[in-house]
Amino acid sequence: MPYQGGSRLPFERASKLGHLQVIKSDLVNQLINCFEDPEPACVKSSAAWEEVPLGGDPLRLIFAVDGSNQTVRSEFKPYKEVSFVKTALLRLDQHAIAKLDPEAPHPMAMRDIMADSAMYHSTVFPLKGVSIQGKNNYDAVRQIVYDSLRDHSLGEEPYKTLKWLAYQKWTSKRQKSLGFQCPHCGNELDGLPFDTDEGPCPVCKGHLFLTDMIGFHLEMAEDSVPESVSNAYMLVYETLLLFTGIRHFWERKKYNTLKKSLFLKDGPLTLRSQYSKLVIPIRAFLEYTKRQGVPIHIAGQEKTGSFVDHLEIINKEVPEGSIFIPNDKYIRREIQHRPDRSEPYGSRTNYGNKVFVKSGNQHYVVLSIPTGDYKDSNSIDDFIGAREIIATLPKIISHRHECALVPIELANGVASLSSYPSAAILKLFADI
Ligand SMILES: [Zn+2]
Structure with missing residues (x-):
């Protein structure tokens, strides 16, 4: 070798x-x-880097979400498969951040943060060879999604956030939920009546949950559930956790708290395929708050993928303290190498656009930051609270891992299934 x-x-x-x-x-x-x-590979990039924008104050309160999922298979035939999902939300204030040594955070200090300021949610989905009496796995998973989102240990808060998004409750209109396909008869329904949790399909009278609107059933067959359902659940739940904090402050009119808070998510601000319907109310809410003069600071950090690979190549000659905002044309031609399309990149599936930030020679990150309604922009001022978000980065950079942010590292520690509970224990339960 x-x-x-x-x-x-x-x-x-x-x-x-x-x-x-x-x-x-x-x-x-x-x-x-x-x-x-x-x-x-020698990449000739036309990236127009600019100096980090000035004028933003670092944000003092940070919330970070992350999740993990793991499929466990029994060792003997007939094989049984279940998939565990865990998501976590962590809060860090300026005091907690200042106490952490960025080079080598003390395990006890990290333990205190996790004990006092972190919460998690976990659930499990049947994939193969396991069944719940009287239900096929298709209906069992629909019920598990509904029950899990209403997790009583969290006071049903993430579920209330789903309702708040589905019925766009920040407006004064009493509108129907987003439309969805009936899981029983397949007809396209135009949504459940305002604020309902459950109800009959107007066509086939089959029982509907509000959570059917999200569309997990579109990935399933009657008796087999693909692993992608548990991954999609994790991503949807992470998004709901993030917006639970935002909704909490918004409903209580704590606009000053929102103005100094950063909501960080591991991964891009995206929801793929049918799940992207949640992007519609999210964008509408962020546009609304922008117009109200209350910027909501949200950033997703990508750790892998074509954007990260591209930034790694093009940042070499760029001075520290630079940013670059790739627009749709740049993304299509220089990152995805695809012909131009009529629909701009991410306009339907993402609720943030990409911003490349190079804070130091060993530290460069791909962030997604919302613009409210979709806008193909090169101007940092179109990105909600971007000056404050970028000004916060130097305070939360991790020196333990390249291009890592401390709050996301910590959230990852809480959400990691292999550390808590151990994967071996999960396997023990899964074999029963
Ligand atoms: Zn129906």
């Missing part, structure tokens, strides 16, 4: 493709040379 590379010396090279007989073509040769070159 070749020696692994350090930071100064190149790793030992062995030609991986040299022995292959391939077609003699200039294009193919170029491709092979490029693959074998230890330097990253």
Whole structure:
């Protein structure tokens, strides 16, 4: 095995493709040379970096959410499979942040934060070989989603947030929920009446939950549930946890608290496929608050994926303290390498646009920050509270991991299934 590379010396090279007989073509040769070159692909980027915007005060109260999910399979045939999901919300104030040593946070200090200021929610979905008496897995999962979102240990707060979004309760209109497809007859329904939790389908009279509106049933067959359902549940729940804090302050008119709070999410601010319908009320709410003059500071941090890979390549020559906002054209051409489409990137599935921030030579992050209604913009002033969010970054940078933020690291610690409870214990339960 070749020696692994350090930071100064190149790793030992062995030609991986040299022995292959391939077609003699200039294009193919170029491709092979490029693959074998230890330097990253030379990307000519047209990124227009600018200096970090000034004028924002660091935010003093930070909420971070994260989640994890794990599928456990029994060891003997017939195999049984269940999927565990855990999500966590963590609060950090300026005092707690100041107490943490960014180089080596003391485990006791972290334990105190987690004990006093963190909460978590977990649930489990049947995937294969397990069933609940009298119900097929399709209906069992619908019921589990409904019951889990109404988790009494959390006072049903995330569920109230779902209702608040579904019925757009910040407006004074008593409107129906978003429309959805009936899980029984498949007809497109135009939503449940204002503020209802359950009710009959007007076409087939089948029983509906408000949580059916989210659309988990569209991924399932009658007796098999794909793992993607548990992943989607985790993402939806993370989003609801994030907005539970926002709703809490908004309903109590604590606008000054909102003005100094940062809501951080691990991963981009996105909900894929059918789940993206929740993006509609989220964008509407953020646009509303922007117009009311109460900026809600939300940021998602991406840790993997094409945007992170791209930033890693293009940030090398860029001075510290720079930002770049890739617009739709840049994303299509230079990151996704796809032809232009009529629908701008992320306009339906995301509730934030990308902002690249280089705080230090070893520290650069891909953030998603909301704009309210979709706007293809290069201007930082179109991003809600971006000056304050960017001014907060130096206070929460982790020196333990590259490009990491302390609140997300801590939330990850709470949400991590492998650490609490141990995966071995989960397996023990799963085999019953
Ligand atoms: Zn129906």
